[in-house]
Amino acid sequence: MSDSARRDSPEQAEFRQYCKAWLEDNHPGEPKVRLPLSPLEIMTQEQLSYLQGWQKSAYDAGLIGCDYPQEVGGGGHKDCQRVANEEMIAARTPFLPNVIGLGMAAPTVLYHGQEQLKRELLPRLLSGEDIWCQGFSEPEAGSDLANVQTFAHKKGDKWLINGHKVWTSLAHFSEWMILLLRTDKAHKYDGLSYFVVPIRSALGKGVTVRPLIKITGETGFNEVIFEDLEVDDRFRLDELGKGWQVAMTTLLHERGAGELQTPRSGGLRSKATHVTNTKHLMELAKQTPRNGKHASDDPLLRDKVMKQLIREEGLRQNQRRMRVPALQDHPMRLPLQNKLLASEIAQDTAAIAVDMEGASASLYLGDENAPAAGQWPMAYMNSYGMTIAAGTSEVQRNILGERVLGMPKSK
């Protein structure tokens, strides 16, 4: 029995048994297609169809949206999503493709959306039938997110949207986008509003999606251009001018602190083909030759690996301590560290692996002699996605310094 299973409430224990039994009979098995490292790198329709099929069956079985109200397509449980996630990870199921929908759009729509809109959108989001993407960053609005210039102009009871969004993962497969835009040019923060907009159905009719290629060579994210896209007012979340507050809900979830406000809707972490953790680093050390021995016998490398092991355990224990109010001075202090720590630890682990591989770290995915199939150099390059996206590490440090430690705001 896992540690967390021993701490289950009666409802969680029963639900865990159910998940285990269902997963035993319904694991989708090894796919015929080669899967990407994460949902954000899905490149082909074939990959997507396989993963969507899996999400649909997991949803139909009640393993996704467990803690969401039944009226919006959820399971109506309390604190059971964590259980389902753990069991999916334990069963090594594939990841869920609608990662932005589940992780960011669903909790935002649930918290800020009108009842009718929730009932209309959430069931197909949770089931993965509709893939979602996030329209936040723009060429002139990166770390300074509130500088978004995409503009919605009121025309009767509709809105006409014009603008340019970038780094939009999954846009090429998305039915829907959560969209932060401007409805008032005079006020920076209070001029922002938040919409959900149809993407797929508007392609060629006001929406253009173009792929951007990452430093790894992978596609998966895009730029999205809006030219007079007409949208109903009922697709607005919360009040006009409250876009920044709504975006904060999304960002809390993106940065791993969202559960304080709205429940998570699905298994974000699940089987990945390659994980940049210390366990894999230790395995690599045992296999990598160095000075006539193995890297695992090099005292300097051992020390580096132990540093990572300790940081990784520290992050895990932070997440545990987050739920013990008596051991915290400020409620946001640990949650707001999550994304910063996770991304920097993963980056450093990958960097050590690349060091360890030495000359053979030069070999990439296409080289048959590449250790670990070339995944470490790729993981190292990909790690910058994590330290840049969802607010760079520098922005995270500003937020922590200002909101938690109360230091004066920097420009």
Added chain:
Amino acid sequence: MAQPKNFGFGEEAALLKDSARKFFEEKLPIDKLHAMIASDPTPDRMPECTWDKAIWQQMVDLGWTMVAVPEAAGGIGMPVAAVAGLAEELGRAAFPCPLLSTINCTYVLAACGAAGEAALGEIAEGNSASLAITNREGSWSAAETDVICEGGKLNGTAWYVQDARKVDRLLVSARNGAGVSLYWVAWDAPGVVLHPDAIVDLSRDQAHISFTDVEALEVAVAADGVAALEAAFPAIWSLLAADIVGAAEWLLQTTVEYTSTRKQFDHPLAFFQAVKHPLVNVMVQIDQTKSLVYNAACAIDSEPDNGLKFAHMAKASASETAALSSSRAVQYHGGIGFTWECYVHIYFKRQKHSQMLWGDADWHRCKLAEEVMGPVAA
């Protein structure tokens, strides 16, 4: 047995931690502490031991020295997680007293079985004690001692004994034919001589202690001494790590306050990210250590097989926290931080002492690697 979700840090633990924080704040605020322990800045000053015995007696009366003594031996028998809360507050106050030394002895004696009961009883009665188990080289290995025992008599010198001038008893390790035994020694035993060390840290005292034909009570018979020490080490490391967390939090908050007030170039210093971001790094490092401390404490309480591994992690991380928090506090206090009158140096010195005490970060990571990766191939 699994670890409880909340680290086993329950209501009683929270109460103890809160009351300790208030007690230290009230009894010895930083200005009074500084006046008491930092009256003589002379670098080659004679070793001093200034502390407030009356406050210490109140701590004893509150039962804090016997929190870790098992109930069967007349103590309170609280979990290590709760004791860690007390240690954190002790560190936050940089409070000069033999609390941790006494609790350390408690864990060793509790691992000695029946032979340790009489000594534990003395602690439960309010006596303080310190470990005298380190050799001249400063080795943190339980098997290494410069004291020998022959014919029931102790000879040799124990080094780096913490709080030596504040304690009533010593728990001494000595080589004894077959192995290392432990001995319970009172100061009035003939042949015991204390030699105070002139140390940097103003919040502690330290000494080396020589033994000449000292007759002593054996509390762990030959060969069991190492086992008893090693059984207690995870708790000892974790509590010092908790002390470091408390002291680091004082350094962080004090530095945040100073840099948010002091203006240069028309802005408070903390407006500048060259100052703000490293202070966030201090916070992140403190939180890692704090989480690892309570995890280790909880493992010792409820999952003892993992206690050693997690305690190595806690103290390795704590030693880094000690270094980073003290370094950044002095640096960002600027010129004033470099002076004796700024209180920061009290904590700076305590942290540098704690950083190496009972093993520095490199040592703990090296031991951790042996645990999780196996020994280095020859």
